Structures are given as C-alpha cells and as structure tokens.
Amino acid sequence: MDQSNEQFAIRVSDLVVGFGRRVVIDHLSLDVRRGEILGLVGASGGGKSVLMRTVIGLIPRQGGEIEVMGTGIGSTFDRRTQAVAGRWGVLFQQGALFSSLTARQNIQFPLRENLALSDTLLDEIATAKLEMVGLTPEDGDKFPSELSGGMTKRVALARALALDPAIVFLDEPTSGLDPIAAGDFDTLIKTLQKTLGLTVFMVTHDLASLNTVCDRVAALADGKIVAIGPMRDLLRSEHPWVRAYFHGKRSLMLQPKAS
Amino acid sequence: MATAPQLTAASTGDALELRPSGSWIAANGSDLEVLSNAVVPQLEQAKSLKIDMSGVSELDTLGAWLLEKLSRRLASGDHPTEIVGISENNAGLIEEIRHVNRHNPPPFRPRNPVIVRVEAIGRSAWGSSEDVAVFLQMLGSLCIALLGILRRPRSLRLTSLVYQLYRVGWQAIPIILLITFLIGAIIAQQGIFHFRKFGADSYVVDMVGILVLRELGVLIVAIMVAGRSGSAYTAELGSMKMREEIDALSTMGLDPVVVLILPRVLALVAALPILTFIGSMAALYGGGLVAWFYGGMGPSIFIARLHDAVSVTHFEVGMIKAPFMALVIGIVACSEGLRVKGSAESLGKQTTTSVVKSIFLVIVLDGLFAVFFASIGM
Numbered sequence: 223m224d225q226s227n228e229q230f231a232i233r234v235s236d237l238v239v240g241f242g243r244r245v246v247i248d249h250l251s252l253d254v255r256r257g258e259i260l261g262l263v264g265a266s267g268g269g270k271s272v273l274m275r276t277v278i279g280l281i282p283r284q285g286g287e288i289e290v291m292g293t294g295i296g297s298t299f300d301r302r303t304q305a306v307a308g309r310w311g312v313l314f315q316q317g318a319l320f321s322s323l324t325a326r327q328n329i330q331f332p333l334r335e336n337l338a339l340s341d342t343l344l345d346e347i348a349t350a351k352l353e354m355v356g357l358t359p360e361d362g363d364k365f366p367s368e369l370s371g372g373m374t375k376r377v378a379l380a381r382a383l384a385l386d387p388a389i390v391f392l393d394e395p396t397s398g399l400d401p402i403a404a405g406d407f408d409t410l411i412k413t414l415q416k417t418l419g420l421t422v423f424m425v426t427h428d429l430a431s432l433n434t435v436c437d438r439v440a441a442l443a444d445g446k447i448v449a450i451g452p453m454r455d456l457l458r459s460e461h462p463w464v465r466a467y468f469h470g471k472r473s474l475m476l477q478p479k480a481s
Numbered sequence: 482m483a484t485a486p487q488l489t490a491a492s493t494g495d496a497l498e499l500r501p502s503g504s505w506i507a508a509n510g511s512d513l514e515v516l517s518n519a520v521v522p523q524l525e526q527a528k529s530l531k532i533d534m535s536g537v538s539e540l541d542t543l544g545a546w547l548l549e550k551l552s553r554r555l556a557s558g559d560h561p562t563e564i565v566g567i568s569e570n571n572a573g574l575i576e577e578i579r580h581v582n583r584h585n586p587p588p589f590r591p592r593n594p595v596i597v598r599v600e601a602i603g604r605s606a607w608g609s610s611e612d613v614a615v616f617l618q619m620l621g622s623l624c625i626a627l628l629g630i631l632r633r634p635r636s637l638r639l640t641s642l643v644y645q646l647y648r649v650g651w652q653a654i655p656i657i658l659l660i661t662f663l664i665g666a667i668i669a670q671q672g673i674f675h676f677r678k679f680g681a682d683s684y685v686v687d688m689v690g691i692l693v694l695r696e697l698g699v700l701i702v703a704i705m706v707a708g709r710s711g712s713a714y715t716a717e718l719g720s721m722k723m724r725e726e727i728d729a730l731s732t733m734g735l736d737p738v739v740v741l742i743l744p745r746v747l748a749l750v751a752a753l754p755i756l757t758f759i760g761s762m763a764a765l766y767g768g769g770l771v772a773w774f775y776g777g778m779g780p781s782i783f784i785a786r787l788h789d790a791v792s793v794t795h796f797e798v799g800m801i802k803a804p805f806m807a808l809v810i811g812i813v814a815c816s817e818g819l820r821v822k823g824s825a826e827s828l829g830k831q832t833t834t835s836v837v838k839s840i841f842l843v844i845v846l847d848g849l850f851a852v853f854f855a856s857i858g859m
Contacts, residue, residue: 321823321824321825321826322824322825322826322827333507333510336507337507337508337510337511338510339510339511339514340514343510343514343547346546346550346582347542347543347546349581349582350546350578350581350582351542353580353582354577359582365823365824366823366824367723367822367823367824368823385507385508386506386507386541386542386543413573413577416573417571417573417577418541418542418574419570
C-alpha cells in the first residue's frame with residue numbers, strides 16, 4: 223500500500239458523478255503519478271472540469287474512491303479535504319482572483335492565512351512569484367479588473383503556487399492566450415514542474431501544450447478514460463473519438479511528416 | 482518526511498559558513514524566517530560567505546528565497562558568495578530565484594494625515610456635485626428614450642416592461658400588504674391608548690385615515706420598494722456592467738437606456754401608485770380591526786367616521802406623490818448600477834449607496850411635497 227502511495231499523487235477508482243438523472247462520470251478510474259504532467263482531453267461538456275472539480279472536492283460524487291497524496295477525499299468539502307488542500311493549488315478557468323484584492327494581495331492570501339510571516343517577507347515572496355510567472359512587480363498593485371486575460375492567468379497561477387503545493391490543477395491554462403503567451407506558459411509549467419517537482423493535472427484543449435509539456439495524456443469520452451499514455455500512444459489509439467480528436471483538421475501539425 | 486529546519490553558522494576570521502539543514506519549505510515558513518534573521522548580525526561582520534546546502538532535505542521557493550536573501554546581503558558589498566552542495570533537483574529552483582526581486586520598488590512616502598483628511602472631504606464634496614450631474618443625466622436620457630418611444634411606439638420593450646411589472650408590482654404585494662397592515666394596526670392601537678386618557682378615542686379614526694392616506698402609506702411603500710426593487714435593479718445592472726453585458730448591448734447598436742433602464746423605471750412608476758393604494762387600504766383595514774377589537778368601535782361606526790374625517794383630497798395628495806417617488810428610486814437605482822466598477826466589493830458598495838440615497842431622496846421629496854401642498858391649500 224505504501225508503495226502505491228509513494229508512486230501516485232492522485233488515485234481515482236470507480237468514480238461516478240452525475241447531476242439528477244444525467245451521469246457525467248461513469249465508473250472512471252485514473253492514476254496520476256508523482257512528478258508527472260498529465261493532460262486531460264475530452265469533448266466540450268464531456269465532464270473534464272467536472273472530473274477535476276470532483277477530485278478537489280467541489281462536486282459531491284455518487285460513488286467511487288479518490289485519494290490525493292495518500293489521503294482519501296470525502297464526498298463533500300470537509301476538514302479532511304481542507305487539510306489536503308494546503309498541498310494543492312488550483313488554477314480556475316476564469317482565474318477566480320478575488321476582485322477586491324490587488325494581484326499581490328491575491329498571491330499573499332494563502333500565505334497570510336496559513337503561515338505567520340512578516341509583511342516584508344510576504345511582499346518579497348509575492349514579488350518573487352510574480353516574476354517567476356513572468357510579470358513585473360508593478361503589475362502586483364493592479365486589481366483583477368485591470369489585468370488582461372493572459373495576466374489574469376499568470377496571477378492565478380502565481381496564487382495557485384503560493385504555498386509551493388505538491389499538486390497543481392490547471393483548468394484550461396492556455397485558453398484565450400496568444401500562441402506566444404501560451405508557449406511561454408507551457409515553458410513556465412515545465413520549468414516549475416522540474417524545479418519544484420510538481421505534479422500537474424491539466425485540463426486542456428491546446429494540442430501544442432499536450433504535445434510539448436504533457437508526460438501522459440488521458441482522453442475522457444462517454445464518462446470514462448478511453449485512452450491514456452504518452453502522446454505517441456494516443457495518436458495510435460483506435461478509439462473513434464480519440465481518432466477524431468487527434469486526427470482532425472486542427473491536428474495536422476502533430477502528424478509525422480513521413481510518407 | 483518533513484524535518485525541522487536548522488541553520489548553523491560557523492565563522493573563521495572574516496569568512497562565514499552557513500549550513501542550512503532539514504526542510505526549507507513554506508510549511509515551516511515562520512521558523513525559517515526566525516532562523517535566517519538570527520544570523521544577520523554575523524553576516525554583517527563577515528567579509529565572505531559560503532552556503533553549504535548539502536544538509537537540505539527539501540527546498541521550495543520560500544526557503545530558496547530566504548537563502549538567496551542571505552547571500553545577497555553580502556554579495557551587495559562586492560564580496561564573493563559561494564553556494565555549494567546544491568542537489569540536482571534544487572539547482573533549477575536556485576537559479577530561478579537568483580533572478581527575482583532584483584528590481585527595487587520605489588520608496589513608499591507616508592503622507593501628511595491632515596492633508597489626506599482634507600483631501601477626502603474635498604473629494605466627497607466634489608463627488609456630491611457629481612451625484613447631481615449623474616442623476617440629471619439619467620433623467621435626461623430617460624426623457625430622450627421616452628420621446629423616442631412616443632415617436633415609434635413599437636420600439637417599447639413590452640415584454641420586458643410586463644416582466645418588470647410582475648417582479649416589482651405583483652410579487653411585492655404580499656409583503657407590502659403585511660407591513661402596511663401592521664403599521665396601520667400599530668398606529669390605531671397607540672392612538673386609542675393615548676387618546677382614551679382625555680376621552681377622544683373616536684378621533685383615532687381621523688388620525689389613522691389622514692396619516693395613512695396622506696403620508697405614511699406612500700412613504701412606507703416607497704421605502705419598501707427602494708429596499709426591495711431598487712437594490713435588485715442596482716445589483717442586476719451592476720453585475721451586467723461587470724461582465725461587459727452592457728458594452729455588448731451598445732456594440733449591437735442598442736441603447737442600454739431603452740433596453741434595460743426604461744422598462745425598469747416605467748414599471749416602478751406604474752407599480753408604486755398601485756402598491757400605495759393597496760398598502761393604504763391594508764393599513765386602514767388593520768386600523769379598523771384594532772379599533773374594533775381593542776377600542777370597541779364597530780366596523781360600521783369606523784366606516785362612517787372615516788367618511789366624515791377624510792376627503793378625497795387626502796387620498797389624492799398621497800397618490801400624486803407615488804409616481805414621483807418611483808421615478809427617483811428608479812433613477813438612483815439604475816444610475817448607481819451603471820457606476821459599478823470591476824470588483825465584487827464595488828457592487829456591494831453601489832447597492833448600499835443606491836438604497837440609502839433613494840430612501841433619503843424619497844423623504845426629502847415628501848417634505849418638498851408637504852410644503853407645496855400646504856401652499857396650494859390641499
């Protein structure tokens with residue numbers, strides 16, 4: 223048992239989630255290894271965000287087990303989940319920055335709530351995080367409504383990383399960014415994963431991100447994981463939805479140039 | 482897994498060697514800060530610094546920054562700092578941290594508190610003149626929108642108007658009935674209790690009738706509507722403003738005043754007189770019941786006395802005021818909604834301002850009407 227806990231950051235087994243009579247996640251099992259970047263793909267409305275929100279305890283589940291860093295997650299948000307929450311950071315799709323706090327205060331918020339640090343050190347840490355995600359210290363004094371889309375994502379990532387968590391959950395981190403900014407973001411996530419030893423669980427539609435940063439890719443279709451493995455394995459998958467996803471018009475850049 | 486962090490300092494002559502060990506991670510943040518502050522005096526005397534990282538079992542951004550800060554304290558005085566024993570995992574992080582916080586923020590200059598205070602007073606005085614301008618601007622754009630409707634009656638948003646009437650009129654009836662009923666009953670009970678001392682308890686009918694029809698009915702209903710519907714208008718328009726929905730309307734060539742504000746204000750102007758009438762009747766009913774059960778005055782006597790005591794003028798005075806109060810509430814609520822900025826806090830602030838300001842203006846307007854009606858002898 224200890225062996226498996228050491229190896230896996232997140233273990234999901236036989237998970238069932240639904241709203242009313244509609245079943246979104248249907249007996250799904252998924253393991254995320256420690257220190258890897260796992261990309262999750264799936265159709266729009268197919269339950270990718272639902273899976274992520276269930277793992278972090280925001281959506282109650284109807285069946286199955288979820289273990290994060292060896293701790294079982296309750297079916298609703300409780301103390302035990304909160305204790306694990308110190309070890310994960312979440313980047314929400316829209317950033318979910320606190321609109322009445324500045325960018326710097328947003329980053330300091332988890333630090334201030336969890337640790338007793340001096341104001342000077344809090345400021346220095348916040349500035350360090352801002353610079354690590356590619357922003358300037360001046361950006362720290364802006365309010366979320368004054369930030370552009372890309373800056374919002376960066377500040378949200380800096381906040382998710384404030385406590386140096388073991389796992390970060392990213393919900394479509396590169397959506398709405400231009401290719402340069404998205405590329406920078408990919409590099410940033412890769413660098414942070416290497417330097418901080420992060421486990422990254424990333425919901426994304428960005429084929430370039432999947433190809434360049436993800437160690438493994440999981441495909442979610444019909445409420446189940448239909449294919450999982452490195453990108454080259456998924457490209458060879460025979461599942462019709464996976465084939466349609468990776469061999470569509472937009473995916474030509476991923477095809478081998480041979481023949 | 483996590484072990485308590487330690488920092489040992491060994492100085493040989495001018496050279497200082499620091500040996501951090503254990504978990505230098507955010508979870509130990511406060512201990513780490515104490516540890517690194519403790520070696521600062523020794524650092525200030527040292528000429529060269531060596532940091533031996535081989536004892537560090539875990540390292541994250543916070544720990545790396547504290548060590549970097551220590552090394553920078555010395556490196557600034559062009560003395561060499563040497564960091565040895567960096568494990569492979571941490572090399573990237575230390576390299577990354579070396580580049581941050583290089584940029585000195587501009588020094589913060591505290592301002593004279595008296596000047597800050599005076600500035601705040603000046604700004605709020607300027608702000609209140611701006612309030613008048615915003616109110617007049619909204620009134621003006623409503624008038625223009627209304628003229629446009631008169632020219633092309635089909636451009637009126639009838640569905641929206643009916644829906645708003647349903648919300649601010651029909652749905653408000655139960656609570657208005659309850660509150661005004663209770664107010665009428667309380668006035669009658671107090672009147673009977675005090676008038677009885679000098680045998681004038683039958684005059685309670687005059688008091689309840691005139692008070693309710695002329696002043697209280699319309700005032701209570703207007704205040705209720707300001708709290709119930711005015712706040713809803715401000716919050717709705719404010720969150721639409723926050724999510725750029727109003728900008729989206731404008732780019733489609735539609736005037737937000739015509740689409741959103743005019744139906745809301747017209748609905749209020751139509752609903753408030755009706756609610757006032759219903760509220761006044763409920764208050765008289767409540768007064769009548771109390772007069773019957775508490776004062777022993779039967780319904781037929783109550784109605785006969787009421788007939789003598791109040792004239793239709795009293796009723797008119799109350800009803801004339803209602804649409805004007807509705808207009809004030811609607812204009813204040815909508816213009817405050819459009820002043821919401823990007824944050825959730827400003828939405829709350831503007832909603833509060835909207836309710837406070839519209840209740841204040843309703844009472845001021847009531848006073849002005851009292852002067853006006855007195856001078857024309859109504």
